Amino acid sequence: MKVDVLLGLQWGDEGKGKVVDVLTPRYDVVARFQGGPNAGHTLEFEGQKYVLRSIPSGIFQGDKVNIIGNGVVLDPALFKAEAEALEASGHPLRERLHISKKAHLIMPTHRVLDAAYEAAKGDAKVGTTGKGIGPTYTDKISRNGLRVGDILGDFPAIYAKAKARHEEILKSMNYEYDITEIEKEWMAGIEYLRQFPLVDSEHEINNLLKTEKSVLCEGAQGTMLDIDFGSYPFVTSSNTICSGACSGLGIAPNKIGNVYGIMKAYCTRVGSGPFPTELFDEVGDKLCTLGHEFGSVTGRKRRCGWIDLVALKYSIMVNGVTHLIMMKSDVLDTFETIKACVAYRINGVETEEFPYSIEGEVEPIYAELPGWQCDMTKMTSEDEFPEEFNNYITFLEEELECPIKIVSVGPDRDQTIERYME
Numbered sequence: 260m261k262v263d264v265l266l267g268l269q270w271g272d273e274g275k276g277k278v279v280d281v282l283t284p285r286y287d288v289v290a291r292f293q294g295g296p297n298a299g300h301t302l303e304f305e306g307q308k309y310v311l312r313s314i315p316s317g318i319f320q321g322d323k324v325n326i327i328g329n330g331v332v333l334d335p336a337l338f339k340a341e342a343e344a345l346e347a348s349g350h351p352l353r354e355r356l357h358i359s360k361k362a363h364l365i366m367p368t369h370r371v372l373d374a375a376y377e378a379a380k381g382d383a384k385v386g387t388t389g390k391g392i393g394p395t396y397t398d399k400i401s402r403n404g405l406r407v408g409d410i411l412g413d414f415p416a417i418y419a420k421a422k423a424r425h426e427e428i429l430k431s432m433n434y435e436y437d438i439t440e441i442e443k444e445w446m447a448g449i450e451y452l453r454q455f456p457l458v459d460s461e462h463e464i465n466n467l468l469k470t471e472k473s474v475l476c477e478g479a480q481g482t483m484l485d486i487d488f489g490s491y492p493f494v495t496s497s498n499t500i501c502s503g504a505c506s507g508l509g510i511a512p513n514k515i516g517n518v519y520g521i522m523k524a525y526c527t528r529v530g531s532g533p534f535p536t537e538l539f540d541e542v543g544d545k546l547c548t549l550g551h552e553f554g555s556v557t558g559r560k561r562r563c564g565w566i567d568l569v570a571l572k573y574s575i576m577v578n579g580v581t582h583l584i585m586m587k588s589d590v591l592d593t594f595e596t597i598k599a600c601v602a603y604r605i606n607g608v609e610t611e612e613f614p615y616s617i618e619g620e621v622e623p624i625y626a627e628l629p630g631w632q633c634d635m636t637k638m639t640s641e642d643e644f645p646e647e648f649n650n651y652i653t654f655l656e657e658e659l660e661c662p663i664k665i666v667s668v669g670p671d672r673d674q675t676i677e678r679y680m681e
């Protein structure tokens with residue numbers, strides 16, 4: 260009956276995993292619709308921390324069904340490692356983790372191609388996660404991909420043909436590699452996949468909707484990394500925006516209800532590419548240190564800066580966001596002043612509209628607000644919010660023309676405050 264979508268509005272790592280986990284009890288099914296193991300979604304509860312890459316973040320709440328949709332790209336070896344670790348930590352998932360037969364498989368040679376293309380780009384490299392995401396989606400679009408459903412047929416032949424194509428490309432690039440070990444793990448991953456329900460998830464989801472069940476779609480990456488609307492070419496290779504949930508799960512657009520857009524109270528980016536509000540000073544270092552801004556998958560240091568309302572307005576527009584969720588508010592607890600970028604100055608001209616390109620000289624124009632300078636991490640209700648924090652929220656809501664429904668004040672499941680509204 261109802262499909263809500265939760266997705267990132269910035270350059271990823273906004274805290275999607277945490278909020279999906281918090282919201283899961285309200286839904287019957289949680290489904291990932293795009294991306295793959297480039298994602299790293301962190302959840303913390305009962306003193307434990309988990310990082311999920313391909314498995315949806317609804318897996319820890321009771322016996323809810325979780326679906327890996329057709330829009331996802333799956334690496335069987337990484338999936339096996341992730342699923343086995345979860346099962347070993349007391350979270351059985353075999354029967355309730357369903358995988359679309361139409362999801363595409365990331366092959367070992369896709370990973371090699373990812374590395375080879377990055378090396379060929381030199382200084383212009385994207386700074387990918389190295390998980391083979393771009394080459395796998397490239398094969399999908401050029402109609403050369405392998406799908407999960409292929410493992411139910413004459414898989415060795417299909418695999419050999421696809422691998423030979425990749426070998427030709429790598430040979431033409433004079434790229435040296437050895438996949439002997441990872442190929443073994445990968446084949447073990449293929450066998451492991453057979454133990455899971457491999458489904459036609461578009462039918463499954465639509466049948467559930469007919470029986471008044473509700474679905475939460477979990478986005479990966481963020482809108483600024485979207486293949487169409489992100490800071491191209493420094494983006495990922497899928498549609499991370501709301502419409503990706505329709506194509507990545509087989510859900511009709513008119514079934515979408517709430518669109519939850521997640522943002523940090525500031526902004527981060529990992530990998531290359533433009534980032535107008537990036538800070539190269541001690542303020543940036545402070546955000547990085549207090550926010551523990553290191554990639555959950557690659558461990559890379561995340562670049563940090565102030566919140567960018569020009570980019571956020573654009574993200575809200577292309578996603579049709581109905582509710583905002585603001586994460587990591589606590590990271591700003593000790594700041595005397597907080598800045599928010601309200602416009603860009605490009606070639607001497609001010610604009611509040613996100614431009615075609617943000618490469619080159621983009622000068623952020625900031626509004627300054629007083630910080631709240633108190634510890635928010637133990638707060639449990641909005642009644643406890645300091646006046647300056649309420650002012651920050653009101654300012655953002657007015658600028659972004661969208662209500663902030665949830666505020667997160669720490670990494671734990673319990674450090675989540677829902678605001679009073681409809």
Ligand code: GDP
Nearest residue numbers: 272273274275276299300301587667668669670
């Ligand atoms: P995702 O990819 O969007 O799921 O986000 P990541 O898990 O990559 O990065 C978010 C990081 O921030 C994780 O380490 C979370 O544990 C942490 N986190 C989430 N919400 C909060 C919060 O409100 N405050 C603080 N301090 N950390 C948070």
Ligand code: IMO
Nearest residue numbers: 271272297298299386387388479480495529530
């Ligand atoms: P979650 O879901 C942050 C970035 C990479 C690189 C670019 C392309 O945890 O928010 P790719 O490997 O996808 O081809 O890399 O996208 N990137 C992410 N940055 N969070 C992510 O996922 C990301 N997934 C990819 O750093 O700049």
Ligand code: MG
Nearest residue numbers: 272299300555
């Ligand atoms: Mg992440």
